Amino acid sequence: MSSLSPSPEPGPAARPGRRRRPARAPHLVTLVARRILLFAGLASLIQTGVVFADYWSNTEELGRLLIEQETTLVHQAVSDGLAQQAALPGARLADRYRLDERDGQGGYYLRVRDGTRTLWSNCGPLCQTHFLPEELDAPTFWMTTLSPGRPLFIAGGRTFPDGIVVEIAILGDPARLVAEVLWHEMFDHMVVPMGLMLFLVIGATILSIRRALTGVGRAAAAADAINPAARGARAPLPVAGLPREIGRLTDAVNRAFDRIEALVRAQTVLAGAVAHEIRTPLAVMQLELSHIDDPRAREAERSVAALAHTVAQLTALARLDAADPASRGPADLAALAEAGVEAVAPLVFAAGDTLSFEAGPAAPVSVLPGAVELLVRNLVENAVRHTARGTAIRVCVEAPARLVVGDDGGGMDLSGRTGDGGVAIGTVSRAGSLGMGLKIVERIAALHGARLSLANEAGLTVTIEFPPAAAPDGPAVGSSQRAGADS
Incomplete structure (x- = not known):
């Protein structure tokens, strides 16, 4: 019997045709967000350079801003010291302006007045x-350049609302x-507004892309739901709600599906017609x-018989391709398996093999009855054709809806298994089978x-587990006592 027995799987390094799993593509939102961050960073660098140069x-x-900053800081420190009745200038100002330098040589000279009275100075x-003469009423703000250029040599002052100068x-x-x-200027005029703008832009972009791709998700779900084996009108991928460019792609995919469906239908009809036409000349x-x-x-008769068997299998494949899964109906798996065994029993006995059938309680399933009988016949015929004379073939139906066909023919490896564990047509086995x-x-x-599962034990064991269905009304045909047939 030709076998699908699983051979030991080679390791990843020893598997010659194994492809590496492609890396997961990033989400469109991630790609767009990265681009926005990249160009926002470039814009920030350019803006930083422009602001700094200005x-x-x-x-x-620059001197005006420096005078405003430092007078504000000194006023706050002095106000806190007066409120706490602490000695001026305080540790904060002393450290900042290096007031411990002799004769104020740290580079910073300060004077704090209250009207015409000097509260504290280091100059x-x-x-x-x-500074301005003490007898003058100080303006709200004043500044003078002591020496042009950089570093800055400037003097200035401010009068605060509480009267402190x-x-x-x-x-x-x-x-x-x-x-x-x-x-501070960079932070106030660039970092804060740029950060706020970047947050809003990225948020709006993410929301817009997600909303635009909602239709893409529906189209992908519809594409995943397409069943190549289903017959009847295929629901096209939805186009509503998609952006124009993606909508055009979806329309093109729908047209491609229509062409593929028409091609498959034509090939199925052609294969069935050719196989049917060949059967009569072969007979x-x-x-x-x-x-x-x-x-x-x-010898020629045996060759013609083999060719007729191949043509019959091609015809069966064409009919299966044209079968509509919606036409399935309730049936008893045990009764269908028994009918398939009865149909193929003469071939088994003529080949000198033995055939036994065992079934327990009724196994209700929703199936195409002719297809299940064909399945049993093919498995038993394979056992007859590809094992030595005298092989014991067994067919069992187990609860809830499991069909098991096995033999003691020794099993055999079949190279060329597909990625899903199936068999590639055209793979030549040890027995020369296609x-x-x-x-x-x-x-x-x-x-x-x-x-479908396969195991290599004393021979090949094929197990098919059907989805169980509700028990059919009334007794199923063939649900009476079933006995094994041995010869």
């Missing part, structure tokens, strides 16, 4: 050189306080050869959604 070249604006007589002179900016100004040839008493005629009988078995199992 501020760095405009020393007057002594130099205050008169850099803060004046500062920056000579060379040794602590690089101007860097804080640049950072005539067999009849004529039977009347010729010559050894060569017997494997069409086993392909017919696979096609019938797939047509019914049955699970």
Whole structure:
């Protein structure tokens, strides 16, 4: 019997034709988000360069921002010190402006006044050189450039609403306080608005893409639901709600499916018609050869018989391709298997083999009755054709809906198994078979959604597990006592 017995699977390194699993493609949302982040980063770098160059070249604006920043900071520290009745200037200002340097040589001179009264200063007589006279009413803001260019040599001051006047002179900016100004400007005028814009753009993009791809998901689900074995009108992939470009692709896929369906239908009809037309000439040839008493005629008769068997299998395959799964009906698996055994029993006994049939309780299934009988006949015929004389063949029906056909013919390997564990037509086995009988078995199992499994024990054992169905009304044909037939 030709066998589908599983041979030991080679390891990944030893499997010559194994393909690597392709890496998962990223989602469209991920691709778009990456592009947005990339170009947003480039835009931020360019904008950073532009803003930095603008501020760095405009020393007057940079000095104004620096005076505003430092006077605000000094006013806050002084206000906190006065509220806490602490000695001025406090550790915060002392560290920031290096006030522990002798005679204020840290590069920063400060004076804090309340009206005409000086609250604190670190410049002594130099205050008169850099700041406004104390008897003048200080303006809200003032600034003067002590020396042009960089580093900055500037002086200025502010009058705050609480009446405190803060004046500062920056000579060379040794602590690089101007860097804080640049950072604050970058943060306020670029980082915050760019970040907000980027968040909104990415969010809007993700929502838009997901909404646009909702229809793509429906189309993919419809494509996955297409059953090549189903007959009747095929529902086209939905186009509604898809973007125009994807809609055009979906229309093209629908047209391609229509062409493929028409081609498959035409090939099925052609294969069935050709096989049917060949059967009659083969029958005539067999009849004529039977009347010729010559050894060569017997040899030709065997060749014609083999050809007739192949044609019969091709016809069966064509009919299975044209079968409509919707025409399945309730039946008893045991009764159908018994009918198939009775049909093939004469061939088994004529070949000198034995055949036994066992069945338990009724096994209700929803099937094409003729297809199940054909399945049993093919499995038994394979056992007869591809095992030695005297092989014991057994057919069993087990609960709930399991059909088992086995033999003790020793089993055999069949190379060329397909990725799903099936058999490729055209694979030559040790017995010279083309494997069409086993392909017919696979096609019938797939047509019914049955699970086909193979095991190599004393011989080949083929198990087909059908989806069980509700028990049919009334007694099933052939559900009476079934006995084994041995010869």
